[in-house]
Amino acid sequence: MKLRPYHALALLPALAMCVGAPLVDRMHASVGGVPLLLIWIVGAVLLTSVIMAVIDALDRRSPS
Numbered sequence: 001m002k003l004r005p006y007h008a009l010a011l012l013p014a015l016a017m018c019v020g021a022p023l024v025d026r027m028h029a030s031v032g033g034v035p036l037l038l039i040w041i042v043g044a045v046l047l048t049s050v051i052m053a054v055i056d057a058l059d060r061r062s063p064s
Contacts (some may be wrong), residue, residue: 006058011050017041 024040031039 004058004062006055007050009055011042012051013044016044016047 019039021037021044025037027036029036
């Protein structure tokens, strides 16, 4: 499999967890009674699914 530039999108969820989560953890906020860190982690998981679907769609479109 040939790596293409859009495969770099897969780094976004990892960065969201490795860089964003510690920053969000410092804030003691909540949204509707749910801690902001939990919302951040769930959002990162959902973002991972969306990004992987986009990468898969782009892989199917590109010629081999």
